[in-house]
Amino acid sequence: xxxxxxxxxxxxxPRDGLQNEPEPISTATKLELIDRLGAAGIRHIxxxxxxxxxxxxxxxxxxxxxxxxxxxxGVVYSALTPNLKGLEAALECGVEExxxxxxxxxxxxxxxxxxxxxxxxxxxxxVLERAKAANVRVRGYVSCVLGCPYEGEIEPTKVADVSKxxxxxxxxxxxxxDTIGTGTPLKAKxxxxxxxxxxxxxxxxAHFHDTYGQALANLYxxxxxxxxxxxxxxxGLGGCPYAKGASGNVAxxxxxxxxxxxxxxxxxxxxxxxxxxxWITQAIGRPNRSKVGVALAAK
Ligand code: HMG
Ligand code: MG
Numbered sequence: 610x611x612x613x614x615x616x617x618x619x620x621x622x623p624r625d626g627l628q629n630e631p632e633p634i635s636t637a638t639k640l641e642l643i644d645r646l647g648a649a650g651i652r653h654i655x656x657x658x659x660x661x662x663x664x665x666x667x668x669x670x671x672x673x674x675x676x677x678x679x680x681x682x683g684v685v686y687s688a689l690t691p692n693l694k695g696l697e698a699a700l701e702c703g704v705e706e707x708x709x710x711x712x713x714x715x716x717x718x719x720x721x722x723x724x725x726x727x728x729x730x731x732x733x734x735x736v737l738e739r740a741k742a743a744n745v746r747v748r749g750y751v752s753c754v755l756g757c758p759y760e761g762e763i764e765p766t767k768v769a770d771v772s773k774x775x776x777x778x779x780x781x782x783x784x785x786x787d788t789i790g791t792g793t794p795l796k797a798k799x800x801x802x803x804x805x806x807x808x809x810x811x812x813x814x815a816h817f818h819d820t821y822g823q824a825l826a827n828l829y830x831x832x833x834x835x836x837x838x839x840x841x842x843x844x845g846l847g848g849c850p851y852a853k854g855a856s857g858n859v860a861x862x863x864x865x866x867x868x869x870x871x872x873x874x875x876x877x878x879x880x881x882x883x884x885x886x887x888w889i890t891q892a893i894g895r896p897n898r899s900k901v902g903v904a905l906a907a908k
Pocket of ligand 2: 786816
């Protein structure tokens with residue numbers, strides 16, 4: 610299959626990138642990050658997470674972040690909502706899009722959201738109904754699609770089953786998370802082939818973490834399969850609190866550089882994005898994990 614003509618990047622840095630930071634990051638810094646990402650041309654930004662502050666303290670200011678946003682025209686700002694409580698709070702703040710997050714691994718589901726896969730799907734049903742009634746779009750995540758920190762190998766059919774359930778429930782898009790970044794290109798292709806038997810490929814997104822340095826190779830492989838939505842995090846920030854050792858998402862700057870080279874449109878200004886990566890890593894005292902970001906900053 611030919612590469613897509615254009616790719617939509619979903620920037621998850623303000624949520625996935627920051628959620629695991631141990632030191633509190635000010636709401637003002639988060640808002641500046643979100644605004645700079647919008648200024649660089651990103652059209653979908655995952656801004657916050659309406660989860661329990663006991664589970665993820667860094668996301669405790671979700672209300673302040675969502676209500677404090679300066680909305681740029683054409684930019685979608687979304688938030689994670691694991692249950693009705695989270696959704697109601699997000700709706701009160703005027704959120705326009707939310708995401709539910711499940712897993713293809715039973716053990717990870719328990720550790721991450723404290724319930725089984727089947728229970729999580731039951732919990733998401735009323736979230737989708739309520740969101741639909743409020744005219745709010747819902748994205749669905751599936752974690753551990755290429756491996757689990759507790760169970761090891763995950764069968765592509767398991768990923769396909771959970772993805773299908775989320776899609777049939779009404780998720781407009783299903784984002785496939787290699788939470789611990791253990792995937793390799795052929796495995797990624799096989800997984801996408803299995804999931805896209807039930808769901809049109811244009812409704813799928815790749816959410817790859819770079820723990821083993823394979824994320825760009827895996828993305829190249831799934832672009833060949835027709836994937837045209839990619840989740841990434843500026844400066845490669847991040848990690849999941851319930852997946853020990855998992856490093857950040859693939860760096861947005863690296864993805865844009867790859868896509869520019871393949872002549873695939875993103876609408877993103879790479880220099881401005883790289884400047885944002887330099888700024889946020891300095892602001893929170895983290896190394897910049899984008900190779901492209903580091904190279905451009907050294908010029
Ligand atoms: P629980 O303990 O089973 O829930 O947690 P509960 O309903 O029994 O409630 C317990 C307490 O949490 C109560 O407070 C609730 O009010 C409160 P208390 O009475 O003890 O003071 N609570 C909430 N507070 C705020 N917002 C809420 C909420 N719900 C309940 N929405 C729960 C279940 C899902 C809440 C919990 O397990 C949780 O918050 N988990 C979040 C885990 C998380 O955020 N993980 C990281 C995101 S997922 C990820 O990174 C993967 C992804 O990037 C894709 C990939 O890479 O694979 C998406
Ligand atoms: Mg993630």
